[in-house]
Amino acid sequence: MSESPGEAALPKLIYRGAEAEIYLEDWYGEPAVRKSRIPKPYRVPELDSAIRRTRTLHETNLMHEARRVGIPVPVIQHLDPEESSFIMEYVKGPTLKDELYAISPEIRRRRCTDLGRVVATMHEEGLVHGDLTISNVLSNNGKLFLIDFGLGDFSNELEDRGVDLLLLNRAMKSTHVKFHEQIFAAFLGGYGMVVGRKRKAEILNKVREIERRGRYSERKA
């Protein structure tokens, strides 16, 4: 989603994942993004359509709720449960992953502190992302948007929040080896500003516990 729409013919496939396809579309003269969950031939049709429908509704519910409590996510413009797809606002800007390479250490820290605040607010409001990586954060002139709530959930469990932090830490480590420690520390600084020192310590303990169990080692990087 980092490139501009340009003159190319729309709709244009911009990403194909295991579960969904992402298209850039024209939505009444404005660029927009469609996420479509594709049918799986290995599931019986009634099961397949129920799953795609449920997940699409779940994801858009989460995004709607996130926006309602002040978490920046793309605005949902259209929802089509029968087709298991929805159209959302096109957020212009690079992923945080790409932007972090291109900015000064000071701005880098500021971005990660901001992300810490956003994620902490999301957690405090009872939402977890489930696939929190810096590729799933867009930076629109410094304003951060969270995208891809496909594995997200309504949850107040410390475990689920810990998984978010663990996945983010791994993502930072795998792509930004040189300044990984500074940016994750900045993230935790922002996170702590919202939740307080005690909660922050609790969740960091949880992250270490999950890591020790080894269940998330060598997974999503």
Next chain:
Amino acid sequence: MFAMYCLGIESTAHTFGVSVVTDEGKILSDVRDVYASKPGTGIHPREAADHHSEVAAKVVSSALREGGISGGQLDGVAVALGPGLGPCLRVGATVARAVASCFRKPFIPVNHAIGHIEIGTLTTGARDPLVVLVSGGHTAILAFSGDKWRVFGETEDITLGNLYDMFAREIDLPSPAGPQIEKLASKSTNFVPLPYVVKGNDVSYSGLLTASLAKLRSGASLADVCYSMQEVSCSMLTEAVERSLAYTRKKEVLLTGGVAANSTLQKKLSEMVLLHDAIPKVVAHPYTGDCGAQIAWAGMLALQAGETAEIANSRVRPRWRLEDVRIPWRSSAS
């Protein structure tokens, strides 16, 4: 060149199996005697162990005789020291220690799950596959990296084999129950909704078990429930494998373990794998279930890599995790 021979002994659960293989991967013999539990009950560990002790001598000597070699010609004796049921493991371990010390041969500890993977690669020619290991003890998605198999996804509670066996136990079918459930399922195409739980690359089957039994109690037909449970459980695993495949971009997917014999699972997986331009492979038929050959072949590979143990260090390991096993004979492709 003289061939090398390795004897392998499997006794982790219901099967007591012994096999002789050569260093070229030729399976000279594969003899099994399977403990049959009473319908409506699972494997009773002590009864299974009693069964294994009773048949052990007979199975070992038939394996040697069918292999056409004597104990003195062996180059090593391999045994599955885990994971599995303690009393059963101890029978196999005792027999292996006796054979190894009697003929003064190297003793080779083998992880049972590694055996499933190696017999799968041997019989399919897979080189660097994403492995889907499905059995009574495992439901895991694995890829080789560094010097170990890494878990990319797995069940968060019971295994696929457990799901079928526990369901069967409640309705008085004997275990292992996969084939019977598959037969019942083939009589229906009427899908009844059941919980479908995939979390990232992981699956969870315990809710599906409870819901399937509840559906049955509330009057749904047995065939409909078997069909729907099989559809949901196999689709869930296929989706979890699809996520791991999209992430790892492996070019082969190897299905191995006892539940690999399930044709619904085979069909769903291969359909998905082909969509991703990869090649689906399934362990050759007689070696899906637990057998001596998987232990003998993994033992042969370990022997050639120098992975033997002193008999003093041959205690059974009922909870031995496969991702703890160093695999010196395999090199990481990536």
